[in-house]
Amino acid sequence: MSNERTQVTKNPMSAEAEESTSNLQSYLLGLGLAIVLTLASFGAAVTHVVWAPGLAVLLAVLAIAQMGVHLVFFLHVSSSPDSANTILALAFGIFVVGLVVFGSIIIMANLNTHMLPMEELIHMQR
Amino acid sequence: MSAVADEIPISERGPAPTRIVVSFGFWLFLLSDIVVFSGLFAAYAVLAHRTAAGPSGAELFDLKRVFIETCCLLASSFTCGLCILALERRALSIIYAWAAVTFVLGAAFVSLEVSEFAGMLSQGNGPSRSAFLSAFFALVGTHGIHVTVGLCWLAIMMAQIATLGLKPKVAQRLVCFSLFWHALDLVWIGVFTIVYLGART
Numbered sequence: 001m002s003n004e005r006t007q008v009t010k011n012p013m014s015a016e017a018e019e020s021t022s023n024l025q026s027y028l029l030g031l032g033l034a035i036v037l038t039l040a041s042f043g044a045a046v047t048h049v050v051w052a053p054g055l056a057v058l059l060a061v062l063a064i065a066q067m068g069v070h071l072v073f074f075l076h077v078s079s080s081p082d083s084a085n086t087i088l089a090l091a092f093g094i095f096v097v098g099l100v101v102f103g104s105i106i107i108m109a110n111l112n113t114h115m116l117p118m119e120e121l122i123h124m125q126r
Numbered sequence: 127m128s129a130v131a132d133e134i135p136i137s138e139r140g141p142a143p144t145r146i147v148v149s150f151g152f153w154l155f156l157l158s159d160i161v162v163f164s165g166l167f168a169a170y171a172v173l174a175h176r177t178a179a180g181p182s183g184a185e186l187f188d189l190k191r192v193f194i195e196t197c198c199l200l201a202s203s204f205t206c207g208l209c210i211l212a213l214e215r216r217a218l219s220i221i222y223a224w225a226a227v228t229f230v231l232g233a234a235f236v237s238l239e240v241s242e243f244a245g246m247l248s249q250g251n252g253p254s255r256s257a258f259l260s261a262f263f264a265l266v267g268t269h270g271i272h273v274t275v276g277l278c279w280l281a282i283m284m285a286q287i288a289t290l291g292l293k294p295k296v297a298q299r300l301v302c303f304s305l306f307w308h309a310l311d312l313v314w315i316g317v318f319t320i321v322y323l324g325a326r327t
Binding site: 027031035038041052055059060062063066067070071082086089093096097104 | 146149150153154157160161164165167168169171172189193196197200203204207208211214305308309311312315316318319320323324326327
C-alpha cells in the first residue's frame with residue numbers, strides 16, 4: 001500500500017500525461033466508431049441492401065449503439081465510483097424518456113384503432 | 127486512488143469536490159433537457175403520417191444535406207473534446223484553435239438547417255401545412271435553437287477566457303459547455319435516425 005502511494009507521488013506529471021493521451025485515444029476511438037455507425041445507418045437507409053421490413057429495427061439498433069458510443073467516449077460515463085450517481089440519474093432519464101415516447105405511441109395507436117373513420121363520424125353527426 | 131477512497135468511510139470523506147458536484151448538477155439539467163426532447167419525439171412519432179394530403183417526409187427531406195449536417199455536428203463534438211483536452215493541459219492557443227473549429231462546424235450545421243427550413247417555407251410547406259410538419263418543425267427547430275444557444279455560449283466562453291484567463295470557474299464553465307455540446311450531438315442521433323432516415327422506412 002505504502003509502496004503504491006510513493007509510486008503515485010513520485011511522478012504525478014507522467015501519470016497525468018498518460019491520462020491525457022489515453023483521453024485523446026478514447027476521443028479518437030469514439031469518433032471512429034461514431035463515423036462507422038453513422039455511415040452504416042445512412043448506407044442502410046439509402047441503398048436497399050437490407051430487407052425493407054427489418055430496416056427500422058436495424059436503424060434503431062445502430063442509433064442506440066451510437067448513443068452508447070457518445071455516452072462512453074465523449075460524455076465519459078463509466079462504471080467508476082465517481083460516476084455512480086451519474087449512471088443512476090441516466091437510468092432514471094432513460095426510464096422517463098421510454099415512458100413518454102412509448103406510452104404516447106401506444107396510447108395514440110390504441111385511440112386510432114378505436115376511433116370511427118372520419119367519414120362515418122361526419123355522417124353520424126348529420 | 128480508489129484504494130484510498132475505499133479506506134475512508136463515506137460519512138467521513140466530506141463534501142465531494144466542486145468539479146464533481148457541478149458536473150453532476152449539469153448532467154441532471156442535460157437529462158431534463160433530453161426529457162423535453164422526448165416529448166417532442168413522441169409528438170413526432172405520433173404525427174409522422176398525418177400529412178393532411180401534403181408532402182410526406184420522403185418527398186421533402188434531402189438526405190445528402192442531412193448527412194453533411196451530421197458530419198458537421200459529429201466533427202464539432204470531437205473538436206470540442208480536443209478543446210477540453212487542451213484545457214487540461216492549459217494550452218491557451220490550442221484551446222482557441224479547437225474552439226474556433228467547433229464554432230465554425232456548429233455554425234455550418236445551423237446555416238444548413240436554416241437553408242433547409244427556408245426552402246421548405248418558400249414552397250408553402252411551413253409548420254402550419256400539416257400536423258406532420260408542425261411536429262417536424264417543433265422537434266428539429268428546438269434542436270436547432272439549442273445548437274444556436276450553444277454557439278452563443280461558446281463565443282461567451284472564449285470572451286471570458288480572453289478577459290478573465292483560465293480561472294477554475296471559467297474552466298468549469300467550459301467543461302459544462304462541452305457536456306452540453308456532446309448531449310446535443312446525442313439528441314441529433316435520434317433526430318436523424320427517427321425523422322430523416324425513418325422517413326425512408
